[in-house]
Amino acid sequence: MVSSIYSMGFVGIDSFLITVEADISRGLPSFDIVGLPDASVKESRDRVRSALKNSGFDFPVSRIVVNLAPGDVKKYGPIYDLPILLSILAASGQIDEISKDSVFIGELSLSGELKHANGILPMVIKSKELGIRNVFVPYSNAKEAAVVENLNIFPVKTIADIKNHFSGKLQIQRQPITKIEFPEKNYSLDFSEIKGQYDAKRAIEIAVSGGHNILLIGPPGSGKSMLAKRIPSIMPEMTFEEILETTEIYSILGKLSAENPLILDRPFRAPHHTISPAGLTGGGTIPKPGEVSLAHNGILFLDELPEFSRISLEVLRQPLEEGVVNISRVKSSLSFPCSFILVVAMNPCPCGYYGHPTRQCTCSQRLVNKYLSKISGPLLDRIDLHIEVPAVEFEKISSNAEEEKSLSVKERVLKCRTAQKKRYNSDRIYNSKADLTKFKDSFKISDSGRKILKKSFESMGMSARGYEKILRIARTIADIGDSREIQNDHILESIQYRTLDRKYWR
Numbered sequence: 001m002v003s004s005i006y007s008m009g010f011v012g013i014d015s016f017l018i019t020v021e022a023d024i025s026r027g028l029p030s031f032d033i034v035g036l037p038d039a040s041v042k043e044s045r046d047r048v049r050s051a052l053k054n055s056g057f058d059f060p061v062s063r064i065v066v067n068l069a070p071g072d073v074k075k076y077g078p079i080y081d082l083p084i085l086l087s088i089l090a091a092s093g094q095i096d097e098i099s100k101d102s103v104f105i106g107e108l109s110l111s112g113e114l115k116h117a118n119g120i121l122p123m124v125i126k127s128k129e130l131g132i133r134n135v136f137v138p139y140s141n142a143k144e145a146a147v148v149e150n151l152n153i154f155p156v157k158t159i160a161d162i163k164n165h166f167s168g169k170l171q172i173q174r175q176p177i178t179k180i181e182f183p184e185k186n187y188s189l190d191f192s193e194i195k196g197q198y199d200a201k202r203a204i205e206i207a208v209s210g211g212h213n214i215l216l217i218g219p220p221g222s223g224k225s226m227l228a229k230r231i232p233s234i235m236p237e238m239t240f241e242e243i244l245e246t247t248e249i250y251s252i253l254g255k256l257s258a259e260n261p262l263i264l265d266r267p268f269r270a271p272h273h274t275i276s277p278a279g280l281t282g283g284g285t286i287p288k289p290g291e292v293s294l295a296h297n298g299i300l301f302l303d304e305l306p307e308f309s310r311i312s313l314e315v316l317r318q319p320l321e322e323g324v325v326n327i328s329r330v331k332s333s334l335s336f337p338c339s340f341i342l343v344v345a346m347n348p349c350p351c352g353y354y355g356h357p358t359r360q361c362t363c364s365q366r367l368v369n370k371y372l373s374k375i376s377g378p379l380l381d382r383i384d385l386h387i388e389v390p391a392v393e394f395e396k397i398s399s400n401a402e403e404e405k406s407l408s409v410k411e412r413v414l415k416c417r418t419a420q421k422k423r424y425n426s427d428r429i430y431n432s433k434a435d436l437t438k439f440k441d442s443f444k445i446s447d448s449g450r451k452i453l454k455k456s457f458e459s460m461g462m463s464a465r466g467y468e469k470i471l472r473i474a475r476t477i478a479d480i481g482d483s484r485e486i487q488n489d490h491i492l493e494s495i496q497y498r499t500l501d502r503k504y505w506r
């Protein structure tokens, strides 16, 4: 007899429906799984056999063939254990045929318990899109799955639960919807702890307000890492859509907690400089998202930028530009979202004191050039704002003056974001990404503004991208100042943030 049951699978972040068919026929006892299973799917056989026996069912002594369709997509991982087991039970008449409005996902232990699975959220979202009504998931994934509304989520602890459910003995209770509750925000790191550095603070505020990338350069101990780590405290909350997108990525990597399965805070990722290119952008035999995607909707902070390998830095170019990272495979290509603000920090030379007003730099000019040349022109061009973080003066560091708190900076950021939301009629488009042709009226500059820009463009040997970045930053500065028009002051300030590369990367 042949039976079929629905399950879900995923490659990258894309989920799809899988039909699990079981055929039990007379012949020499055997158990085969076909339909492009990888080694971990093939191991299902042993788990399913033990789980069946240990849950009080009979393992049919017959020829068993299980087919996972579609047959042209490679199946990875142990999540097909549950549907394989159920299809065998149905084909051997031990349970009734299961209706097609349900999907089953889960890895089994030998005793028949369901284990926590990765990628549940994207699979449940896709199930809903496909019109599935019931999704049976491992108990520990139930809260994660129940984020999706208008769908019945059934948490399954053991095979016995399913047996009782379908025999009508004891129904599995539906998982209540997981409500999003934002905990009281209590950032331990606050901008008020940083003395002085007003220019850097201003540049960071502009970067966060308009979604611009930023580079901090300066001598050791000037507070670059300190500044970067405090950026989360001025970021606006994520929207529900953003929360879901970011959580999906953490779901695929199995980085969600069973109790609090939503990523509610914007990510702040600070990978170490020894990270591999694949670790940064994603990859692997079974393609997994990398740090750029873990930073989706948040911040990617690369501290000590020149210490990263050159290849790691170069592979960042495409994701930075497009907000998605494409991973090519022999037969297919897949993509992960990665829209983030890039924050990078660095010293100007190996000893750290190149260009320092009072301390002598001990590096030769050649060494300085070699160090700086690790950051290529195209990468530098993609970083919108460049700001110098000089050593803090004694008067500032020893002063008892109160510094502005993160909360009050955040209020201005929110105001600026609201202005952009109104202009672009979207809370996902910021000045850094807006279509300049479509919104050309908002990016208009006066004749005198044009003259200022022309002079800088020609004297600085600016690229077309550099010109565009200046316009975008000027727009954000105008928005912070609540100004409808981009004024000359805004352009002048904006140009300042593009002049550092001339000082260091001559």
Ligand SMILES: Nc1ncnc2c1ncn2[C@@H]1O[C@H](COP(=O)(O)OP(=O)(O)OP(=O)(O)O)[C@@H](O)[C@H]1O
Residues within 6 Å of the ligand: 193, 194, 195, 196, 197, 218, 219, 220, 221, 222, 223, 224, 225, 226, 227, 345, 346, 347, 392, 397
């Ligand atoms: N502006 C500041 N206000 C208060 N403390 C500061 C300031 N700048 C630096 N510090 C102190 O100096 C320490 C080092 O700062 P931080 O690590 O941010 O420097 P850095 O610029 O990242 O240096 P490096 O280039 O060596 O990485 C901080 O932990 C903090 O105690």
Ligand SMILES: [Mg+2]
Residues within 6 Å of the ligand: 224, 225, 226, 303, 304, 345
């Ligand atoms: Mg540092």
